[in-house]
Amino acid sequence: MIWTRKHLLDIESLSAEEINTVLDTARAFKSVGERSIKKVPALRGKTVVNLFIEPSTRTRISFELAEQRLTADIVNFSADASSFKKGETLKDTARNLEALNADFIVIRHSASGAAHFLSRVVKSSIINAGDGAHEHPTQALLDAFTIRERKGRVAGLNVTILGDILYSRVARSNIWALLKLGAKVTLCGPSTLVPETFALMGCRVTHDVADAIREADIIHLLRIQHERQRKSMFPGIGEYRQLFGLNQARLAMVRPDALIMHPGPINRGVEIESDIADGSRSLILEQVTNGLAVRMAVLYLLNGGKDFPEVSVG
Amino acid sequence: MIWTRKHLLDIESLSAEEINTVLDTARAFKSVGERSIKKVPALRGKTVVNLFIEPSTRTRISFELAEQRLTADIVNFSADASSFKKGETLKDTARNLEALNADFIVIRHSASGAAHFLSRVVKSSIINAGDGAHEHPTQALLDAFTIRERKGRVAGLNVTILGDILYSRVARSNIWALLKLGAKVTLCGPSTLVPETFALMGCRVTHDVADAIREADIIHLLRIQHERQRKSMFPGIGEYRQLFGLNQARLAMVRPDALIMHPGPINRGVEIESDIADGSRSLILEQVTNGLAVRMAVLYLLNGGKDFPEVSVG
């Protein structure tokens, strides 16, 4: 096990070996969630602040439960960015939390770079829980973990990400993780939202959904988020569903062992048909379960990897 | 002690024996609240999600404290029903919580049947903390517990419930519990809100408050909740107070040992005069104390009744 980082800010700067260390550690923590007593004392007496300057329910709950199962002391601080601006600066808020001896700050923020910024101004360990359209590293780690669990490997797989790539931090973090782990990544969606420049990262870009999904081992659907998309760039809901939504007709084209992922919450009948979301190929709820294990693993590793003997040092 | 249920969804489907098991267990937990260290490890490492899709303060706090005193890990998820509808469905929310290995989901929802619905779609244990105008089972259990503690029994007592019966989940759950335990139940209130059909359940229905309270051992007042009542059915506040409010003149008619209950929060000067609420016949604050003990008992029993040796297996 190699792990020397203090922060988890992005996937871009991680090595494949570091990513695999998180995934290996998450495997041990997943078993904690299956026990009758779902708790280990690895973060006892440590203080974690969940600083959510952008609305979130599921990511916040997943982190909160991960922290509780590690026996941390937890403080939640939610505010929306507009009211936040009227008060003190993000830097001042963070330095106040540091002054309270916060060991960890889990930050979600609507501004790209917020997590990196915090890591430069305070001594606490920073975990990026999503910053603007930049990155959402724990989401990419839980997705890679889910793929590895179900397919046995990530390297060599065809993974298609479908939707609004341009404004998606989930897509961006996934692209980094998948490429580092050796997958072949195809991006698909409206041309305004999936520009050719992504080819420079090493992805294949297509605007033809049949072409995108036919050879895929994994089809990763993104949530259609109206609030964040520029109106002029985005087709209507009906048009998106017709052109890119995953329905039974499209599912008939894919490989028999292709699996479907989605970061949630899903829009039933928009980017995915309801019976596909609930079907046997869907990994959507496994992603949720794995997210908790991955977040426990991240907190555990950033804390120095102590007090949990079940993690094998390999 | 017999207890085989996984969920607490309503009172209607419970047997008298099951109700008494909760009340017997609650007696042991009430003593925990009187100790210097008010904590037992019965739910250590278990995850409880408080899913409140309808505003609540006192019921949420009572459940939260019950869970803390049982040493559970707790996540709170509050949303109001209107904003909830815009996002994912209740079923998807619940299945996501299940995927986080939630052992218990305590749900309050403005829709009747929400708790039953959840129990069919997820594997977690469901506790109904109030669903629409349907049931509020822990309220009825704490009321029965309070009566039994003060009167020594429930069977054979005359219990009068006074107020808006038709739209009250508190009334509905109380009627079921009281009848199952052998009490004689009288319902009283404006005829639009206390229809004769309640007689079919086995209650006596009257619209004459003097007749309703004269022989009562327990007078249970309901809160006048303007927001939930159909305007046309409900008399004005002043008219309600004059016709049905419990004042000193009416109190002079009742038995010397009659006791007053109210689920709270009270409207002083509307359904109850202030000095009666604070007087020696009032059980209102005892109900609050007992509510915590009853909720601890419910969680403990649904968890399999382990790790609390003070509960006598009878």
Place this chain on the structure above:
Amino acid sequence: MIWTRKHLLDIESLSAEEINTVLDTARAFKSVGERSIKKVPALRGKTVVNLFIEPSTRTRISFELAEQRLTADIVNFSADASSFKKGETLKDTARNLEALNADFIVIRHSASGAAHFLSRVVKSSIINAGDGAHEHPTQALLDAFTIRERKGRVAGLNVTILGDILYSRVARSNIWALLKLGAKVTLCGPSTLVPETFALMGCRVTHDVADAIREADIIHLLRIQHERQRKSMFPGIGEYRQLFGLNQARLAMVRPDALIMHPGPINRGVEIESDIADGSRSLILEQVTNGLAVRMAVLYLLNGGKDFPEVSVG
């Protein structure tokens, strides 16, 4: 160590000896915050309710962390005063919390006297976390602690408080604490906000900022809070900054060892220039750190001073 009080309602009624007991105890708790495991079991199984009937972030978080590090069970109850008025009375809310066996109620309220009122109507221990323009005792205790730590004493020091004194509970509590501990207190600000009547408390009043800060050992700046100030009494922001703001020109006048304090959150460029707030004379973040230690000490002492052997009985 002498401590016989059940509540912490204000500084006005404390003796110098009692204040010093809190400060001595806080020293031991400060070291807990510097440990790897920042937790002691002194309040295990005790219930603390944080009843915040006025918006607050930093004071609430500081109390919450103090309670967690003492291993208390915690319930948060936030509401704003206007919506609160529509529901039950403060007295009824408090008596309900008492009925839940709340050992401590930490109350912040927009009405002066709210904490004293609660202490008369319930048996729980009450801690005043700020009541209207009256007092904010834990703020004054943490300020006195910070001064004593940095200057070795409080007695004999010149302490200047600068800003809106009239409507500041921070100023009022600080004046009481500083005078009791033997400091010489100078108040300065616009004449409408620093009336001469404060001289009756034993303070020196001046409206000349140069005169106020020249001999000061400690310059305590108050936050300019627009929302709470009567418009007609308060100069504009620009005018305040020009007349009373702490800038480099004014800093050049002060003693070489003068230190700067501020209860936060700071308005950079209004009452304090940004580089002074971040400079070597600023104690602002130390105040935050010390606040947590002082609040742990207060809870510990009100709980009877048990289960923390590191506190030396002196």
